[in-house]
Amino acid sequence: MSRRIVSRRGLIGTGAAGLGGLMLSGCDRVTGAPSIQHFIGHAQSLSLNAQRFLLSGQPLAREYTAKDLSPVFKANGSTMPSDDAYQTLMDGGFADYRLKVDGLVGAPRDFTLADLRSLPVRTQITRHDCVEGWSAIGGWTGVPLHHLLAMVGVSPKARFAVFHCADDLDDSLDGSGQYYESIDLFDAFHPQTLLAYSMNGSPLTVPHGAPLRLRVERQLGYKHAKYVMRIELTDRFDHLKGGKGGYWEDRGYEWYGGI
Numbered sequence: 738m739s740r741r742i743v744s745r746r747g748l749i750g751t752g753a754a755g756l757g758g759l760m761l762s763g764c765d766r767v768t769g770a771p772s773i774q775h776f777i778g779h780a781q782s783l784s785l786n787a788q789r790f791l792l793s794g795q796p797l798a799r800e801y802t803a804k805d806l807s808p809v810f811k812a813n814g815s816t817m818p819s820d821d822a823y824q825t826l827m828d829g830g831f832a833d834y835r836l837k838v839d840g841l842v843g844a845p846r847d848f849t850l851a852d853l854r855s856l857p858v859r860t861q862i863t864r865h866d867c868v869e870g871w872s873a874i875g876g877w878t879g880v881p882l883h884h885l886l887a888m889v890g891v892s893p894k895a896r897f898a899v900f901h902c903a904d905d906l907d908d909s910l911d912g913s914g915q916y917y918e919s920i921d922l923f924d925a926f927h928p929q930t931l932l933a934y935s936m937n938g939s940p941l942t943v944p945h946g947a948p949l950r951l952r953v954e955r956q957l958g959y960k961h962a963k964y965v966m967r968i969e970l971t972d973r974f975d976h977l978k979g980g981k982g983g984y985w986e987d988r989g990y991e992w993y994g995g996i
């Protein structure tokens with residue numbers, strides 16, 4: 738209980754700092770020294786902190802029951818990675834798949850699918866919302882990410898988990914269209930944040946991200962990385978690809994894709 742109060746205070750504190758920053762940017766504008774990037778940066782941090790604050794009293798995404806499952810759950814974005822290494826893994830039924838967890842961790846390691854299935858399991862039925870304007874209710878089974886993080890040990894310097902995926906969606910922007918995503922440690926340790934290997938009671942299919950995909954239920958569809966090959970703990974992501982922390986973020990979407 739006391740931890741909760743302390744963390745709420747922390748959130749209020751950073752929220753106020755974000756607001757201060759926003760007002761300062763406004764003053765810059767009045768004095769004729771606008772910095773649009775700066776302004777956008779603060780507006781985003783305000784919206785992140787405001788959402789964190791508003792969500793703090795209702796921290797779990799809504800869960801549904803089996804009767805609510807959508808009869809059709811659209812597959813979106815990549816549905817069949819063309820990468821040779823991925824195709825080889827797929828042809829072998831993912832027996833040789835290894836999830837690599839590294840970066841700012843105590844002991845980097847690889848996990849087989851059998852390793853992941855032997856870890857504590859969680860099933861949740863949730864609504865997926867895509868920015869393209871469709872939603873679907875699906876059931877997801879997998880290992881909560883916090884169990885893996887406890888096994889590798891997260892460095893106190895780490896701030897984000899980056900998910901590197903197998904698929905190349907489009908290389909028009911930075912020469913590499915490899916999908917990737919990132920979340921902060923609030924979401925990484927959230928009880929509903931899963932590495933899912935099953936959907937609606939069956940092994941995850943390739944269109945939905947086999948053999949392993951992220952579920953990060955309080956955020957929009959594009960944050961739910963499919964075909965996860967590697968999880969990198971890091972303190973920054975400005976050096977990765979387009980520098981905005983995700984494939985769609987590099988193309989203009991918000992980093993915090995709150996629903």
Ligand SMILES: Nc1nc2c(c(=O)[nH]1)N[C@H]1C(S)=C(S)[C@@H](COP(=O)(O)O)O[C@H]1N2
Nearest residue numbers: 811812813814815867902916945958961963
């Ligand atoms: N690796 C990867 N992950 C991805 C995507 C993608 O193209 N590649 N598309 C994203 C988007 S926009 C959505 S809405 C969901 C779609 O998940 P689904 O195919 O299971 O419906 O995956 C997200 N994760």
Ligand SMILES: [Mo]
Nearest residue numbers: 867868958959
């Ligand atoms: Mo999406």
